[in-house]
Every structure is written in C-alpha cells, then in structure tokens.
Amino acid sequence: MNILDKIVAHKRIEVAEAKSKVSIADLEKAPLFGRKTLSLKQALTAEGASGVISEFKRKSPSKGIINDSVLPEIVTKGYVEAGACGLSVLTDTEFFGGTFDDFAKARAANPSTPMLRKDFMIDEYQLWEAKAIGADVILLIAACLTPAEVRQLGRKAQELGLEVLLEVHDREELEQSVCEYVDMVGVNNRNLKTFVTSIETSLELAQLIPDKFVKISESGLKDAETILQLREAGYQGFLIGESFMVTQNPGLALKELIGRFQLTSNQ
Template sequence: MNILEKIIARKQIEISESKKHKSVSALENESLFSRKTISLATALRSASSPQIISEFKRKSPSKGIINDQVLPENVTSDYVNAGAVGLSVLTDTDFFGGSFDDFLKARQANPGIPMLRKDFIVDEYQLYEAKSIGADIILLIAACLKPSEIAALSQKAHQLGLEVLLEVHNAEELEQSIGDHIDIVGVNNRNLKTFETSIETSVSLSELIPASFVKISESGLKDADTIVKLYQHGYKGFLIGETFMKTANPGAALADLQQDLTQHSNLNPLVL
C-alpha cells in the first residue's frame, strides 16, 4: 500500500466518524455555510502576471514536520499582505497536521480572499464540511477518484457554490477527469505515489489542458525563474507551501519571491 492509498483508507474512517458526530443539516446551520463564496478562477483568469496561491502546511508525509512554530492567522495574513491571490490551508490532521481550527482561524483573519480547503475529498459530506468552515474552493485529486466520482463531486460542489480545483499528475488523469464542472486544473509536479518532483510535469501537460480552463502549477516551485517559465506555458497561478513554510517567516518569504518576480518583469518586460 503506497502513501496515497494509506491516506485514503484513513480518510474513509475519518469521514465515517465525522458523520456520526455532525449531520449534514448541522453543517448547513453553521454560520459560515451561507457566506457568499469568492472566485479564485476569476482572479486568476484576469491576471496579467504570475499569481501566488500561498499555503499553510505544518507537515507532510515525505518531509515530516515543516513548521509547527507559527500560527495560521498570522501566516495567512502575512501572505495576503505580501500579495497572495488566494490561500490554501490543509485540513488533514493525521498526515499533514492540519485541522478545521487552522482553516477557521485563517478564514476569520482574511475574510476577503478566496480560500482552498486542501484535503483528500472522497465523499460528498466533505463538500458540506468545506462550505461550513468558509471554503471557496475544494480540491479533487484525480489519482484517488474515479472519473464518475469527480463528475458527481464537482457538480455537487457547484450546487453548493464552491469552485473546483482538479489536480492531475499525468496526461491519462487529465483526459479521463476533466469536465464541465471543473474551474481550475492544477498540475501537481509531485507524484503522490513516489513523492518525486519534476517541474517538467507541468511543462509537458500545459498544451494538453484546454484553454477554457484556468491552470495552475503545484509543488516544487522555489524561484522566480521557474515560475516565469511556467507562466510562459500558460499557467496563471502557482500553489506554494513548503518553500515558504520551511522558513521562520513564511510571509516574508513570499514577499521576497514577489520582489524577485517584479525584478524579472523589469529586466524582461516582454516576458510578463
């Protein structure tokens, strides 16, 4: 059993327990359930330069503890002040050290920015959870869902007013999983089965993603040169977590990257 299979097996148990403790009706009665969601896809589509989606992530299965010394409300506020177009907050506890509490603190501190619930969505119940904690976008990972499940979950997400980020790792996943209810296609440069990372994954898939979809690149993004290269291949957004979180001040790390991107633009005005 690889790590992704272990995560999904644990997630199924977790969801079963959650359903016993809180019904869908109870989730619908949460105060944030009725808030109007904010579109990340719109913000990215209209952008004329690379946009950073900054992530709050305490740990990962491959890296262990990344940063457990910072608070989600502080880090995410610093991200927003440094120009992040959106926020991603992990809510998986066992493997990534995240929680609903982390998400809610970030949501309260940043009411006006789109936020992604970063988790392994395999059940419709989790969509109601996402809406109840103030999420705007949910993640569907093609590697752990059947195409029919992606279609059903994405359609239900839209009914709830949530945007859908479809994450793919190869051409087969992309071809089988893309559909009308997908808002953003994210190419994960990290293979979730081996945890090896290659930016060339985004490069090779860039031409296969229809122009009607906003596309973002995820994982292994560390410098302005890489981001600009991928921007030239049509990627509008760049989801970055570990690069920022492994520093003492993740918000400052984003600010430094933004400065590098600005300098790159000044030196190469035709690039951006």
C-alpha cells in the same frame, strides 16, 4: 500500499465518524455556511495578479515536520499582505497536521481572500464541511477518484457555490477526469510514489489542458525563474507551500519571491 491509498483508507474512516457525529442539517446551520463564496479563478486571472496561492502546511508525508511554531492567522495574513491571490490551508490532520481550527483562524483573518480547503475529498459530506468552515474552493485529486466521482463531486460542489480545482499528475488522469464540473486544473509536480518534484510534469501537460480551464502548477516551486517559465507555458496559478513554510516568516518569503519575479518580468 502507496501513500495515497493509505491516506484515502484513513479518510474513509474519518468521514464515516464525522457523519455519525454531525449531520448535514447541522453543518448547514454553521454561521459561515450561507456566506457568499469568493472566486479564486477571478483572483488568478485579474490584471497584474501574482498568481500565487500560498499554502499553510505544518507537515507532510514526504518531509515530516515542516514548521510547528507558526500560527495560521499570522502566516496567512502575511501571505495576503505580500500579494497572494489565494490561500490553501490543509485540513487533513493525520498526515498533514492540519485542522478545521487552522482553517477557521485563517478564514477569520482574511475575509476577502479566496481560500482552498486542502484535503482528500472522497464524499459529498466533505463539501458541506467545506462550506461550513468558509471555504471557497475544493480540491479533487484524480489519482484517488474515478472519473464518475470527479463529475459527481464537482457538480455538487459547484451547486453549493464552491469552485473546483482538479489535480492531475499525468496525461491519462487529465484526459479521463477533466469535465465541465471543473473550474481549474492543477498539475502536481510531485510524484506521489517517489515524492520527487519535477516541473517537467507541468511543462509537458500544459498544452493538453483545454484553455477554458485556469492552469495551476503545484508543488516544488521556489524560484522566480521557474515561475516565469511556467507562465510562459500558460500557467496562471502557482501553488506553493513548503518553500515558504520552512522559513520563520513565510509571508516575507513570498514577498521576496514576488519581488524577484515582478522585477524580472518587467525587464
């Protein structure tokens, strides 16, 4: 079984358990459920935006522990102060060490920044969870959903006021899954079988993504030159976790990166 199949199999059990404990009606009573959501799409396309979506990620199947000594509220505040357009916080516990508590702490510390609930969405119930914890955006991974599921989950998410980021790895996933219930298309540079990242994936798919979608390049990004190259190719969003999280001060790492690519782009 590949890693994605393993994660999804585990997620199905988790979701069934969560459903038996907390009803949708209860999720709707959560204090943040009715909150007005923020637009990541708008933040990424605003004049002068850095385009960086910074991720809080404690561990991953590819790297093991990345950083287990930092606090979500401190890291995410640092990201926002450094110029992040949006935040991504992992809520998958088993494989990424994330929690709803991490998300809640980041949410409370950054009330005006669009936030992505980073998890493996397979069931509408998780959209209600996302609303209940104060998320603005959800991720739909084409590699673990049928095109019909992408449509169904995307449509429901938008009805709830959430924005939808569709993640693809190749041309086939893009062509089969992209639909009107998607706001942004993310190209994951990480091959899920080998964990190797290559920005060629983003460069190859850029032209194939219809222009009405905001394009986001995901994973393996760390230097200013790469970001400028991806911008040239049409990307307005850059999802970056590991290269910040491996440092003791992820916000500072983002600040330095933005300093480098803004300097370069003004020359």
